[in-house]
Amino acid sequence: xxxxxxxxxxxxxxxxxxxxxxxxxxxxxxxxxxxxxxxxxxxxxxxxxxxxxxxxxxxxxxxxxxxxxxxxxxxxxxxxxxxxxxxxxxxxxxxxxxxxxxxxxxxxxxxxxxxxxxxxxxxxxxxxxxxxxxxxxxxxxxxxxxxxxxxxxxxxxxxxxxxxxxxxxxxxxxxxxxxxxxxxxxxxxxxxxxxxxxxxxxxxxxxxxxxxxxxxxxxxxxxxxxxxxxxxxxxxx
Ligand SMILES: [Zn+2]
Numbered sequence: 001x002x003x004x005x006x007x008x009x010x011x012x013x014x015x016x017x018x019x020x021x022x023x024x025x026x027x028x029x030x031x032x033x034x035x036x037x038x039x040x041x042x043x044x045x046x047x048x049x050x051x052x053x054x055x056x057x058x059x060x061x062x063x064x065x066x067x068x069x070x071x072x073x074x075x076x077x078x079x080x081x082x083x084x085x086x087x088x089x090x091x092x093x094x095x096x097x098x099x100x101x102x103x104x105x106x107x108x109x110x111x112x113x114x115x116x117x118x119x120x121x122x123x124x125x126x127x128x129x130x131x132x133x134x135x136x137x138x139x140x141x142x143x144x145x146x147x148x149x150x151x152x153x154x155x156x157x158x159x160x161x162x163x164x165x166x167x168x169x170x171x172x173x174x175x176x177x178x179x180x181x182x183x184x185x186x187x188x189x190x191x192x193x194x195x196x197x198x199x200x201x202x203x204x205x206x207x208x209x210x211x212x213x214x215x216x217x218x219x220x221x222x223x224x225x226x227x228x229x230x231x232x233x234x235x236x237x
Contacts, residue, residue: 034071041080042150043190052089079180095184097236104229112218114167119217122209133159134202152195157182188235
């Protein structure tokens with residue numbers, strides 16, 4: 001059930017919108033099916049409220065219904081699809097403007113402080129892991145636009161989760177992880193600008209980590225989260 005008007009700037013680029021991903025049979029089929037449906041949801045090929053049928057996906061990917069059902073169960077646990085009794089699956093509605101505002105308030109309370117703490121305890125090993133998690137690989141071309149976008153959403157989730165983990169407060173980490181923040185915010189708008197600018201900001205955060213500057217890390221994280229919010233706000237206009 002669509003409860004909102006179509007989002008501005010939600011149109012995928014032409015080449016990303018067309019070709020269905022090809023699912024390779026073999027090991028990791030379940031994971032591949034999951035990733036393919038995840039990418040469709042993130043890039044709004046399956047827009048909020050759209051019906052999703054097990055049969056339709058199984059045919060589209062030329063697989064049996066089992067991996068599709070497994071993938072949809074996992075996506076349901078991540079809040080990206082909703083299962084309705086006797087109706088079946090649909091893409092979850094977008095988060096409301098209210099929820100969006102609350103989410104960013106929560107992040108601004110918790111994440112700059114976590115970044116400061118992480119900077120203060122930074123080691124070469126952790127810095128290396130954070131750099132790998134920060135999504136810089138998404139910048140390299142190659143993968144199709146939609147796959148790259150959903151990959152960045154996942155990397156962004158991992159990067160922010162890791163910063164909070166390094167800061168060492170497990171309850172804050174669980175609280176943020178439970179919101180599946182990144183999946184929902186990246187689904188608001190499908191646009192390459194979202195990832196390009198976010199990557200620049202991740203670089204600034206990593207630079208502060210490299211110099212072990214807690215204040216700079218907190219500031220860079222705050223700027224990143226505020227910019228992320230402002231980039232996505234037009235989705236509600
Ligand atoms: Zn980020």
